[in-house]
Amino acid sequence: MMTKTRWVGKPLKRKEDPRLIQGLAHYVDDLALPGLRYAAIVRSPHAHARILGIRFAAALESPGVVAVLTGEDIRGKLGMVPVAADLPELKVPPHPPLALDKVRYVGEPVAVVVGDSRYRARDAAELVEVDYEPLPAVTNPEKALEKNSPLVHEQFKTNQACLWKLEGGFPDKAFKQAHRIVRQRFTNQRLIPVAMEPRGVVAQYDAGEELLTVWSSTQIPHLLRTQIAAMLGVPEMRVRVIAPEVGGGFGSKLNVYGEEALVAHLAMKLGRPVKWIESRRENFLSTIHGRDQINEVEVAVKRDGTLLALRCRIVADLGAYHQLLTPAIPTLTGLLLLGAYKIPAVKIEYVGVFTNKMATDAYRGAGRPEATFLIERMMDLVAMELKQDPAEIRLKNFPQPKDFPYATPTGVIYDSGDYAAALKKALAQVGYKKLRQEQKRLWKQGRYLGVGLSSYVEICAMGPSSQMPAGGWESATVRIEPTGKVTVLTGSSPHGQGQETSFAQLVAEELGLTPDDVIVIHGDTKAVPYGIGTFGSRATAVGGTAVYLSLQKLKQKLTRMAAHLLGVAPEQVVIGEGELFVKGKPRQAKKFLEVVQAAYVAKTLPPGFEPGLEATSFFEPSNFTFPFGTHVCVVEVERETGDVHIRRYVAVDDCGRVINPLLVDGQVHGGIVQSIGQALFEEAVYDENGQLVTGELMDYAIPRAWDVPRFETSRTVTPSPVNPMGVKGVGEAGTIGATPAVVNAVVDALRPLGIRDIAMPLKRERLWELFQKKRAR
Amino acid sequence: MKIQGNQTITAPREKVFRVLVDPQAIARLLPGCEELEPAGADTYDVKLKLGIAALSGSYQGTVKLAEQRPPERLRLEVTSRGPWGFADGAGTLELEEKKGKTLVHYAGEVKVGGMIASIGQRLLEGAARLVIGQFFKNLEKEASA
Amino acid sequence: MIPRGFDYFSPQTLEEALALVAEHGAEAKLLAGGHSLLPMMKLRLAAPGVLIDLGRISDLRAIREEGEQIVIGAMTTHAEIEKSGLLRRRAPLLAEAAAEIGDVQVRNRGTLGGALAHADPAADYPAAVLALDAELTLVSQRGTRTVAAQDFFVDLLTTALEPGEILTEIRFAADGPRTGSAYLKLHQPASGFAIVGVATRVQLDSKGKCEATAVGVTGVAPKAYRATQVERALKGKALNERIIAQAAGKAAAGVEPLSDLHASARYRKAMAEVFTRRALALALERARRRQ
Amino acid sequence: MAIRIAVKVNGRAQVHDVEPRLLLVHYLRDVLSLTGTHVGCETSLCGACTVLLDGQAVKSCTLLAVQADGADITTIEGLARDGQLHPVQEGFWEEHGLQCGYCTPGMILAGVALLNENPNPSEADIRRAIAGNLCRCTGYQHIVNAIQSAARKLKQKSRKKS
Structure with missing residues (x-):
């Protein structure tokens, strides 16, 4: 455990920023290669249809066009889009990069046109004519489970893709003994991730070296490399994947998409580099969506508010095909469903359903925001039914600090926590008691003030390999160069999280250097040892720990080397600022650079000492980490319009030890705003024919600067015992914690109307309708 | 999108019905119809210029008089396909005699797909109203002539 | 993301532009600020064969006074209207509406004429232009004609502009004494378009009673309209909260409101009432200040 | 053509x-x-x-x-002149006004345009001025801080000049 804090814990300016704020960074679309060709993809306008024929002669004759490919051209040549999730009896339909015979969602790729400019490729794509025989589509997952529903994949004779059950304790018995059972049905609506940079791929094949290079806007370069190699049928060492600057991911780039293999295939086939850049419209239609669950929840409680058991049925709309982790996401909902509370028994049934929609998959929080929403809404409903204060009911059911590690009946072990401390801190900051008084006063005046709490816990730092489809460890190589500067190679693949800075802080702290002495390299499979990637709030807690472990190995070598030069025992050597010295004798020192050079020139080495200063570690976490906190949202709802004004937002988060508080605040702010988006604005709406009617930013509202307030953030610090630095991770906390705080606040505001729940998003009209109904009564 | 409404045409019911099933008249009734060719029983291939103002494009499609019960009921099915997707409509027209005039009750559903469905959402209803308005204006002109 | 190809002309004078419009007919579209047209062209929902860019005709870009009239050239940008000292002083309604359009970048390029000629059912200007009883000048090689705002908006995206005509300017009377105006809007959260936008003008007589009001409503119906029943209900009355509220109840009388994903017809109707009431109250307050 | x-x-x-x-x-x-x-x-x-x-x-x-x-x-x-960052760029760096950086160039230029016109913007002015720029990472608060910080710096600079 670290005790010094010369760099760790400091709000250091980011090392990645100078290139980003000067327009000098390179995203995929910024790549210019000689002879570059551009791909445009023809997509299905139908949600479900048979392909009768494709006519593309006109496209092929269009100026500048070099190739047109359809599903038939890649049949048998290009493998299926992979799914890594594994559940018992999971139905896995074939998922070709270009549709074969049938299309199953609007936006499914049907053909690809390659031209010598993006303009000409786009022109030619318009000339491809596809004859479709439209088939009935199904877009409602509950209807899809009915007997007479159209089938998305006929071969399965059902639209049920999987059934997963989880039971712990004695739930049925608890329900029999309960004083009261509180029930509610919820919908966690479908969301669209909308990373500001749409997806993009460039591929180049060097026939001489037999090397395929793929630049992709991805969160997982190594996994992508393995999968592309498999889809193309080439050995993995012939493929290099580079994730250049990536403009946001939020899980939407934690995937392997058909286009990535398709563009690689085209580059090999044409002998020219090929670029494909997604339009925003394509991004809406055919990059993964998030959430989309229907939940029936019931909670058994004692009269005093003690929780006894929870039962939940999850119907998850998986869309038409599996992407990388599609069916696994709702299982995370199951694991986290008991939230921050001691609930001794649980029973969960999750049904995954195929529909004629884009696949859902990991979107920021991935299954955990759904869980937190359910449990935090239920806590408010329990409080409401028992006429108790929502803060009190939470405090009553939290595990106490002495209970940690705390094993839940869902089978996970919460590592550390003091949930009451965070809640109390948040209440104090927001002035909870006064707010309740003000609320009563305003209600009498016909004004609707509401206070919403969310005491969340989340599962992050994904995760132990036993729980992860493709392994859950992370790699890091740290190399002290002969100049005394440090190169870090990390398997994490950040895309905005700032690990070039936080890892540099870590190195500087441990080696007595400054962050300017450190460069962090990521996202290139040729440079970096095999890694897993950045998602699931894992970069710091897993990737950072790998760096930390490599640093410990190097520190040992450095002290041995210094001891050898100083003629003392290694235990007597201490690493100071830019030097190593003898404990208690600071003047008996060797410059850091001198020690490093001695290790490289290797003229005199301690016995058995390997020359050089490079160490690689693969950190395998023993458990997830479990950040937690309490968010409080204060809203006022305008009676006449249904408009929600967020008056205050207080967040107390505990992500364990903090390496850079500036970065933590940034993650929390961004997460909260995405949550506010889900609570108030965002919803991917498919009509009953399977058309995505919120198919652009014109109709899908992500929050703008004027839609959100200033946030009041603070922290408690409960180190994690899972890793030596005690860090937990914070990338998804805001998104996991905040949605129910907003919804609880709005429902709380409208208590005088006698309502208990409102479906998300809490659009103005929806709230206005509630006021109208009340008036009509 | 569901559509329904009523429209009075100042012509007797038989006349209105005749116009509605006359291929040459149909070509003049359908807003933006540029060509109409027979293609089997009660079915016609059409070229349509659909849309409003700058937002119009050429569509190819079919018109089918799916059900005819002279002079009171008619079912029309229209399909069209263009570079931005498709627009298909099906609906019934019920003709009611009203003192020498005809009250037309219409009800139907329009399905659109592709670009129009995901971009033009907020304009769809207004556009449908505009096209229906044009249709009835044309019908009035044809039937009362 | 990429428009289809077209031929491009950028006339320097109105005469040149009129000749080009006459020559190219229906195939040509006029390019003003381009903030309605270019997005549609990029999505290929619009694909004109010829674009005639009015951006180089400097005569069309001005805000001036002609006696008691304000005259604004069609190529004046939203930002210029929003920030015009003259308008803020003498007829702030249009400036207030301009400030509500889109965002800074859109206001820097979008133009009054372009927006009016596009006649989007949820655009902000039409409500204000109606409430101002503005007159629009339409010029073609055949001559010049003046059309009242009331007659200019014909239907969804459809105006009184005939082939070959260019909207060159709009004019309206500056506010007299005891006159106040207001534009209030309920934004659609994604696009920023008006779900409902209400532009009002209230003119008081020397005794403080309502001499006349004008209420323009956008976003509710396929085209912007004047809420004439509201106006009639207020004429000659000593205005107060209750009377305004009663009159505002007729804000959507006689119109069949649109429904879409963002607002049902019912909600649009109700919001037309709420925003009419609020805008009238604000305009009244401002009128009283100018007494 | x-x-x-x-x-x-x-x-x-x-x-x-x-x-x-x-x-x-x-x-x-x-x-x-x-x-x-x-x-x-x-x-x-x-x-x-x-x-x-x-x-x-x-x-x-x-x-x-x-x-x-x-x-x-x-x-x-x-935007940077003679190797010197523009104060808005500095603001974004110092206040952590960016994460993935994709919206950042547009956001910075929107901030520059605002400060050219209004050297003393309120927080509401800033939020209104950047309402045409979407950011999915930051939650906007640090962007607002960045522009506020730039406004302060520009004021100091102009004070020094005069």
Whole structure:
């Protein structure tokens, strides 16, 4: 455990920023290669249809066009889009990069046109004519489970893709003994991730070296490399994947998409580099969506508010095909469903359903925001039914600090926590008691003030390999160069999280250097040892720990080397600022650079000492980490319009030890705003024919600067015992914690109307309708 | 999108019905119809210029008089396909005699797909109203002539 | 993301532009600020064969006074209207509406004429232009004609502009004494378009009673309209909260409101009432200040 | 039909023959290789493509290159002068006003345009001025802080000058 804090814990300016704020960074679309060709993809306008024929002669004759490919051209040549999730009896339909015979969602790729400019490729794509025989589509997952529903994949004779059950304790018995059972049905609506940079791929094949290079806007370069190699049928060492600057991911780039293999295939086939850049419209239609669950929840409680058991049925709309982790996401909902509370028994049934929609998959929080929403809404409903204060009911059911590690009946072990401390801190900051008084006063005046709490816990730092489809460890190589500067190679693949800075802080702290002495390299499979990637709030807690472990190995070598030069025992050597010295004798020192050079020139080495200063570690976490906190949202709802004004937002988060508080605040702010988006604005709406009617930013509202307030953030610090630095991770906390705080606040505001729940998003009209109904009564 | 409404045409019911099933008249009734060719029983291939103002494009499609019960009921099915997707409509027209005039009750559903469905959402209803308005204006002109 | 190809002309004078419009007919579209047209062209929902860019005709870009009239050239940008000292002083309604359009970048390029000629059912200007009883000048090689705002908006995206005509300017009377105006809007959260936008003008007589009001409503119906029943209900009355509220109840009388994903017809109707009431109250307050 | 345009971009004169349909953003990115200006949507709603055209913030994806003929354009690459970051750039760096960086060039230029016009913006003014620029990472608070910090710096600078 670290005790010094010369760099760790400091709000250091980011090392990645100078290139980003000067327009000098390179995203995929910024790549210019000689002879570059551009791909445009023809997509299905139908949600479900048979392909009768494709006519593309006109496209092929269009100026500048070099190739047109359809599903038939890649049949048998290009493998299926992979799914890594594994559940018992999971139905896995074939998922070709270009549709074969049938299309199953609007936006499914049907053909690809390659031209010598993006303009000409786009022109030619318009000339491809596809004859479709439209088939009935199904877009409602509950209807899809009915007997007479159209089938998305006929071969399965059902639209049920999987059934997963989880039971712990004695739930049925608890329900029999309960004083009261509180029930509610919820919908966690479908969301669209909308990373500001749409997806993009460039591929180049060097026939001489037999090397395929793929630049992709991805969160997982190594996994992508393995999968592309498999889809193309080439050995993995012939493929290099580079994730250049990536403009946001939020899980939407934690995937392997058909286009990535398709563009690689085209580059090999044409002998020219090929670029494909997604339009925003394509991004809406055919990059993964998030959430989309229907939940029936019931909670058994004692009269005093003690929780006894929870039962939940999850119907998850998986869309038409599996992407990388599609069916696994709702299982995370199951694991986290008991939230921050001691609930001794649980029973969960999750049904995954195929529909004629884009696949859902990991979107920021991935299954955990759904869980937190359910449990935090239920806590408010329990409080409401028992006429108790929502803060009190939470405090009553939290595990106490002495209970940690705390094993839940869902089978996970919460590592550390003091949930009451965070809640109390948040209440104090927001002035909870006064707010309740003000609320009563305003209600009498016909004004609707509401206070919403969310005491969340989340599962992050994904995760132990036993729980992860493709392994859950992370790699890091740290190399002290002969100049005394440090190169870090990390398997994490950040895309905005700032690990070039936080890892540099870590190195500087441990080696007595400054962050300017450190460069962090990521996202290139040729440079970096095999890694897993950045998602699931894992970069710091897993990737950072790998760096930390490599640093410990190097520190040992450095002290041995210094001891050898100083003629003392290694235990007597201490690493100071830019030097190593003898404990208690600071003047008996060797410059850091001198020690490093001695290790490289290797003229005199301690016995058995390997020359050089490079160490690689693969950190395998023993458990997830479990950040937690309490968010409080204060809203006022305008009676006449249904408009929600967020008056205050207080967040107390505990992500364990903090390496850079500036970065933590940034993650929390961004997460909260995405949550506010889900609570108030965002919803991917498919009509009953399977058309995505919120198919652009014109109709899908992500929050703008004027839609959100200033946030009041603070922290408690409960180190994690899972890793030596005690860090937990914070990338998804805001998104996991905040949605129910907003919804609880709005429902709380409208208590005088006698309502208990409102479906998300809490659009103005929806709230206005509630006021109208009340008036009509 | 569901559509329904009523429209009075100042012509007797038989006349209105005749116009509605006359291929040459149909070509003049359908807003933006540029060509109409027979293609089997009660079915016609059409070229349509659909849309409003700058937002119009050429569509190819079919018109089918799916059900005819002279002079009171008619079912029309229209399909069209263009570079931005498709627009298909099906609906019934019920003709009611009203003192020498005809009250037309219409009800139907329009399905659109592709670009129009995901971009033009907020304009769809207004556009449908505009096209229906044009249709009835044309019908009035044809039937009362 | 990429428009289809077209031929491009950028006339320097109105005469040149009129000749080009006459020559190219229906195939040509006029390019003003381009903030309605270019997005549609990029999505290929619009694909004109010829674009005639009015951006180089400097005569069309001005805000001036002609006696008691304000005259604004069609190529004046939203930002210029929003920030015009003259308008803020003498007829702030249009400036207030301009400030509500889109965002800074859109206001820097979008133009009054372009927006009016596009006649989007949820655009902000039409409500204000109606409430101002503005007159629009339409010029073609055949001559010049003046059309009242009331007659200019014909239907969804459809105006009184005939082939070959260019909207060159709009004019309206500056506010007299005891006159106040207001534009209030309920934004659609994604696009920023008006779900409902209400532009009002209230003119008081020397005794403080309502001499006349004008209420323009956008976003509710396929085209912007004047809420004439509201106006009639207020004429000659000593205005107060209750009377305004009663009159505002007729804000959507006689119109069949649109429904879409963002607002049902019912909600649009109700919001037309709420925003009419609020805008009238604000305009009244401002009128009283100018007494 | 190619049309000759002459523009000044980041202080340097440029003359090119372009197709009329070429969007200004593609002219900057593909013809001039100034890839700091980004494309995030096709409906003029995200603001990632914001540049300064004759000093005003505009969305370069909703302008034809031919419309910009004769204009003076500043892109993110041209904001720093003589190796010295613009105060708004500094603000974004110091206040952690960016994460993935994709919206950042447009956001910075929107901030520059605001401060050119209004050196003392309130928080509401700032939020209104950047309402045409979407950011999915930061939650906007640090961006607001960045522009506030730049405003303070610019004021100090002008005080020093006078």
